[in-house]
Amino acid sequence: MDFAFTEEQKMFQTMVRDFCASEIEPYAAEWDETDKFPHETYRRMADAGLCGVHFPEKYGGSGDEVTFTIASEEISRASAGLGVAYLVSLGLGMYPVVMHGSEQHKSHYIPRVIDGSIVAFGLTEAMAGSDVAALETKYGRQGDYYVLNGTKIFISNAAEADFVTTFATRDKSLGYRGISAFVVDKGAKGFSVGKMEKKMGLHPASVAELIFDDCKIPVANMLGEEGRGFKIALEGIDASRVSIASQALGIAQAAYDAAVAYAKERKQFGAELARLQAIQWMIADMATEIDAARLLTYRAAWLAKTEGRAPPKEAAMAKLFASEAAHRVCHKAVQVFGGYGYTRDFPVERYYRDQRITEIYEGTSEMQRWTIARQVLGTK
Ligand SMILES: Cc1cc2nc3c(=O)[nH]c(=O)nc-3n(C[C@H](O)[C@H](O)[C@H](O)COP(=O)(O)OP(=O)(O)OC[C@H]3O[C@@H](n4cnc5c(N)ncnc54)[C@H](O)[C@@H]3O)c2cc1C
Known part of the structure; x- marks a missing residue:
């Protein structure tokens, strides 16, 4: 058994870390404060080769799910808001294209993402959250076009996206069998961005409605076979759980680093906080939880690399544990900082806010537990 990164992976991690230390981390608090998406920085990420790290070489990509996980962890450690834009663009948004798109879809869309296009x-x-099959956005065929009607809510990257992968039903009475997957380009007639959400965290990345109002797209924009959209959506979500685990891990690592540094510096009762056993125990718990989350996350990434896709149980375990561990770690980090941790003068309150969504999106913790239990018990 080998738990270590290869030399190549270590070099890649160092390169991403250096990039994040100079281009992302110094600006993360400002982006959080102003709710601004850093387009220029995202462009520099693409120029540095970070946007191709798990796509097939055939389409200009390099690396694999492990390198993607490394990049996603490091970027989220520096700015989880930029992290979500990155991991949805390369991961969740693109899995339907990579896993089910035609040759034409792949050769058209993958190079665009490698080049810095953003995806949603x-x-x-509104009525289909955890219960994905209840979606009501409709599609129908008109000659060489499909026409989409409906509204999506809570969509990450909505305002910035150059294109979106999305799902609609031909006939709601068909249940999950009526759902198909599509790719819709920004600027398509009848497609617009609606209400922007004011969120607790992840401020640089937009979350908004996508509105399809008689939105006409070529029939060639259907991804995979008609009626397979539910499966395509779930497979994409399964795969992307590993990247949410890595996002949670990155946030937890940032909170832990800040808490360790502060504990060594801040003095009370004539000595550093680090000398107090109460603080030492918190630091020990944080270190242990991060290690456990890292092992589960990279095991899932390694399985995705070696087996071609992340097994649902291992991906769900990684996402469940890493997100809840990040919750506990960020909670303790604020505690180590005391009152200062509750102010915006220090980054731990941002980590605390940014972390929370990792327990909710791409399947809540309850849905992860359900997935794991179904696999373990063999129930439906
Ligand atoms: C910031 C943000 C970004 C997002 N980005 C995207 C995106 O890019 N694309 C996208 O499509 N969606 C996105 N979402 C939506 C997100 O995936 C959903 O919010 C999430 O899946 C939960 O759905 P819901 O909010 O409708 O909650 P509900 O499904 O209403 O759940 C409410 C509560 O009930 C529990 N619950 C529901 N069903 C069960 C069950 N069967 N067993 C046990 N407990 C259950 C849930 O765990 C939760 O605690 C985003 C949401 C947010 C807030």
Whole structure:
């Protein structure tokens, strides 16, 4: 058994870390404060080769799911808001294209993402959250076009996306069998961005409605076979759980680093906080939880690399544990900082806010537990 990164992976991690230390981390608090998406920085990420790290070489990509996980962890450690834009663009938004798209879809869309295009994944609706199959956005065929009607809510990257992968039903009475997957380009007639959400965290990345109002797209924009959209959506979500685990891990690592540094510096009762056993125990718990989350996350990434896709149980375990561990780690980090941790003068309150969504999106913790239990018990 080998738990270590290869030399190549270590070099890649160092390169991403250096990039994040100079280009992302110094600006993360400002982006959080102003809710601004850093387009220029995202362009520099693409120029540095970070946007191709798990796509097939045939389409200009390099690396694999492990390198993607390394990049996603490091970027999220520096700015989880930029991290979500990155991992949805390369992961969740693109899995339907990579896993089910035609040759034409892949050769058209993958190079665009490698070049810095931003992608959104439009699945959730007002009445279809955890219960994905309840979606109501409709599609129908008109000659060489499909016409989409409906509204998606809570869509990450909605305002910035150059194109979106999305899902609609031909006939709601068909249940999950009526759902198909599509790719819709920004600027398509009848496609617009609606209400922007004011969120607790991840401020640089937009979350908004996607509105399809008689939106006409060529029939060639259907991804995979007609009626397979539910499966395509779930497979994409399964795969992308590993990247959410890595995002949670990155946030937890940032909170832990900040807490360790502060504990060594801040003095009370004539000595550093680090000398107090109460603080030492918190630091020990944080270190242990991060290690356990890292092992589960990279095991899932390694399985995705070696088996071609992340097994649902291992991906769900990684996402469940890493996100809840990040919750506990960020909670303790604020505690180590005391009152200062509650202010915006220090980054731990941002980590605390940014972390929370990792327990909710791409399947809540309850849905992860359900997935794991179904695999373990063999129930439906
Ligand atoms: C910031 C943000 C970004 C997002 N980005 C995207 C995106 O890019 N694309 C996209 O499509 N969606 C996105 N979402 C939507 C997100 O995936 C959903 O919010 C999430 O899946 C939960 O759905 P819901 O909010 O409708 O909650 P609900 O499904 O209403 O759940 C509410 C509560 O009930 C529990 N619950 C529901 N069903 C069960 C069950 N069967 N068993 C046990 N407990 C259950 C849930 O765990 C939760 O605690 C985003 C949401 C947010 C807030």
